[in-house]
Amino acid sequence: MNLLKVENVSMIFGGLTAVKEFNLDLNQGEIVALIGPNGAGKTTAFNMITGVYRPTIGRISYKGNDITGQRPDQITKQGIARTFQNIRLFKDLTVLDNVLIANHLHLKSNFLEATFKLPRYRREEKRILEKSLSLLEKVGLVDAQNEKSSSLPYGKQRRLEIARALATNPEILLLDEPAAGMNPKETDDLTEFIRQIRDEFHLSIFMIEHHMQVVMGISDRICVFDHGVTIAEGNPYEIQNNQKVIEAYLGVAEDYA
Amino acid sequence: MKQKKTLLTVISIVVLFLGVYLADQNLDSYKMRILNLCAIYVVLGLSMNLINGFTGLFSLGHAGFMAVGAYTTAILTMPDVVKGQNFFMVPMMKPLDTMHVPFFLALLIGGIFAGIVGYLIGAPALRLRGDYLAIATLGFAEIIRVVFTNIQSVTNGALGLKGIPESSNIWWTVGVATVTVLFIGSLINSSYGRAFKAIREDEIAAESMGISLFKHKVLAFTIGAFFAGVGGGLLGSLMGTIDPLMFRFFLTFNILLIIILGGMGSITGTIISAFIITIGGEALRFLDESMTIGNLVIPGISGLRMVVFSALLMIVVLFFNRGIMGTNEFTWDRLFAKFGKKPLAKGGSKQ
Numbered sequence: 001m002n003l004l005k006v007e008n009v010s011m012i013f014g015g016l017t018a019v020k021e022f023n024l025d026l027n028q029g030e031i032v033a034l035i036g037p038n039g040a041g042k043t044t045a046f047n048m049i050t051g052v053y054r055p056t057i058g059r060i061s062y063k064g065n066d067i068t069g070q071r072p073d074q075i076t077k078q079g080i081a082r083t084f085q086n087i088r089l090f091k092d093l094t095v096l097d098n099v100l101i102a103n104h105l106h107l108k109s110n111f112l113e114a115t116f117k118l119p120r121y122r123r124e125e126k127r128i129l130e131k132s133l134s135l136l137e138k139v140g141l142v143d144a145q146n147e148k149s150s151s152l153p154y155g156k157q158r159r160l161e162i163a164r165a166l167a168t169n170p171e172i173l174l175l176d177e178p179a180a181g182m183n184p185k186e187t188d189d190l191t192e193f194i195r196q197i198r199d200e201f202h203l204s205i206f207m208i209e210h211h212m213q214v215v216m217g218i219s220d221r222i223c224v225f226d227h228g229v230t231i232a233e234g235n236p237y238e239i240q241n242n243q244k245v246i247e248a249y250l251g252v253a254e255d256y257a
Numbered sequence: 258m259k260q261k262k263t264l265l266t267v268i269s270i271v272v273l274f275l276g277v278y279l280a281d282q283n284l285d286s287y288k289m290r291i292l293n294l295c296a297i298y299v300v301l302g303l304s305m306n307l308i309n310g311f312t313g314l315f316s317l318g319h320a321g322f323m324a325v326g327a328y329t330t331a332i333l334t335m336p337d338v339v340k341g342q343n344f345f346m347v348p349m350m351k352p353l354d355t356m357h358v359p360f361f362l363a364l365l366i367g368g369i370f371a372g373i374v375g376y377l378i379g380a381p382a383l384r385l386r387g388d389y390l391a392i393a394t395l396g397f398a399e400i401i402r403v404v405f406t407n408i409q410s411v412t413n414g415a416l417g418l419k420g421i422p423e424s425s426n427i428w429w430t431v432g433v434a435t436v437t438v439l440f441i442g443s444l445i446n447s448s449y450g451r452a453f454k455a456i457r458e459d460e461i462a463a464e465s466m467g468i469s470l471f472k473h474k475v476l477a478f479t480i481g482a483f484f485a486g487v488g489g490g491l492l493g494s495l496m497g498t499i500d501p502l503m504f505r506f507f508l509t510f511n512i513l514l515i516i517i518l519g520g521m522g523s524i525t526g527t528i529i530s531a532f533i534i535t536i537g538g539e540a541l542r543f544l545d546e547s548m549t550i551g552n553l554v555i556p557g558i559s560g561l562r563m564v565v566f567s568a569l570l571m572i573v574v575l576f577f578n579r580g581i582m583g584t585n586e587f588t589w590d591r592l593f594a595k596f597g598k599k600p601l602a603k604g605g606s607k608q
């Protein structure tokens with residue numbers, strides 16, 4: 001079943017076309033990866049889907065509803081959650097608070113019920129706490145629940161960000177470079193972890209990742225961006241043998257050399 | 258565990274009011290007046306901290322909300338005769354000239370009006386960010402003051418209102434301060450409070466977690482304005498007179514000083530600092546008066562006290578920019594932890 005449909009979406013910043021005529025169909029249960037050299041427009045594509053930017057041209061629909069140009073909070077409420085490339089945790093708050101906050105969007109009680117701790121609010125708060133603790137349990141952070149989130153090591157911060165996104169009850173999870181800054185062991189675990197949450201939370205996953213081992217290991221399909229243009233799309237095998245992709249990446253490899 | 262903490266909180270409130278009783282019996286009226294001011298500044302500081310400290314909005318509109326609360330409370334409590342004496346230039350508008358309600362209700366209505374004004378100002382202004390919000394709210398507060406100077410048949414204009422019934426006493430001020438501490442403390446400890454803090458920490462992340470920035474900013478702003486209005490009402494009835502000049506930026510600055518010194522995002526800090534600033538301000542009053550050192554008479558430099566205050570603010574901002582408490586709070590858990598007792602269940606209770 002098709003969940004997310006991106007049709008001919010472009011993002012133009014002044015004279016720069018960051019993303020050009022991007023198309024995507026994300027189906028229930030799929031893991032699709034978006035790869036490409038630095039500055040290719042990958043994060044910009046995420047920002048359009050999640051409502052941070054309004055696409056200059058094109059249409060994005062979720063479960064058949066047009067969500068183009070809606071606000072990020074409206075889009076998250078409908079079931080699309082994300083993480084950020086340069087981790088955006090609520091730094092001064094505890095690990096537990098970070099996850100609790102992501103439950104607020106579904107809270108039914110108003111602020112007076114919450115302030116006076118009326119029964120409905122107390123029930124909701126109890127449920128939120130249980131759910132958050134169980135999420136922390138799953139990402140292995142339950143022991144760190146009272147620590148400041150910024151005090152966690154990098155790999156754990158990434159996991160916390162995923163747990164926080166999961167707390168919004170998403171159907172689609174967008175991960176922006178989840179393996180960035182992780183050590184090889186953590187990277188290995190991550191692949192397994194992503195699969196596991198996909199199955200347990202019935203997610204569809206769209207992720208940006210540079211780490212080829214991760215990408216090739218778990219993606220059903222891969223999109224390749226170069227200078228905002230989709231230069232290839234296909235399964236891992238097709239992408240690995242695509243001439244254009246190899247060129248784009250060799251070009252980048254030279255830049256690094 | 259939880260009940261034990263609630264009990265402790267109740268006991269401390271009882272002790273607090275016992276203290277108030279003793280103070281009321283033993284202290285002279287000057288000292289009582291300062292205590293009253295301290296309690297009012299607790300209300301004002303908390304209301305501003307909700308907006309600026311907890312939600313991270315740089316708002317400078319507090320004096321405006323206070324003016325709305327102070328005038329509403331004053332108009333609704335002044336006896337007809339006094340109104341007649343006040344409005345000798347332009348008669349007071351009907352039916353305000355014969356309208357009065359009990360003090361408590363007047364305070365509440367003052368708060369509600371301030372809240373409404375806060376909402377009306379917040380709805381457009383809160384779309385602005387950072388410095389722009391500060392400038393806009395500062396402008397709005399000034400507009401309120403100018404309007405109050407000009408609607409003579411309601412506010413008596415620049416002449417101000419004199420003879421406001423001094424219904425405010427230590428029971429009222431400490432009572433309202435206690436309610437404010439409990440209310441804002443409980444709000445901050447709820448899911449809404451967490452949403453406010455999330456906005457303060459990172460707007461983009463908060464919005465991506467499904468928190469409507471606009472709705473929550475307006476909510477914090479409106480609640481803050483409500484308590485500012487109540488604080489303004491208390492202040493007016495403590496002073497007995499109000500006029501538009503009272504509600505200049507200076508007043509907002511004073512409250513800003515309290516929350517910065519106490520810690521942006523700390524209720525405990527605001528309470529401590531409200532006392533320090535209010536008592537300190539009184540203690541420094543001599544700076545504005547003429548001094549005699551030996552044979553030398555130094556004429557009073559009015560405003561010198563303000564210079565000291567401003568310097569203090571600069572020192573705090575430059576060297577202790579997290580204030581006395583940072584974002585920390587006093588909780589029973591912390592207290593027990595300090596005295597080496599086994600901490601109670603997690604999640605401390607406020608007060």
Ligand SMILES: Nc1ncnc2c1ncn2[C@@H]1O[C@H](COP(=O)(O)OP(=O)(O)OP(=O)(O)O)[C@@H](O)[C@H]1O
Binds near residue numbers: 018041
């Ligand atoms: N708000 C913006 N205004 C102007 N230009 C922008 C904006 N956001 C992104 N860009 C530009 O768009 C291009 C694509 O950026 P983007 O962050 O999407 O790349 P990316 O593929 O995610 O790269 P990386 O691998 O480094 O994360 C870059 O040239 C960037 O400078």
Ligand SMILES: [Mg+2]
Binds near residue numbers: 042044
């Ligand atoms: Mg990127």
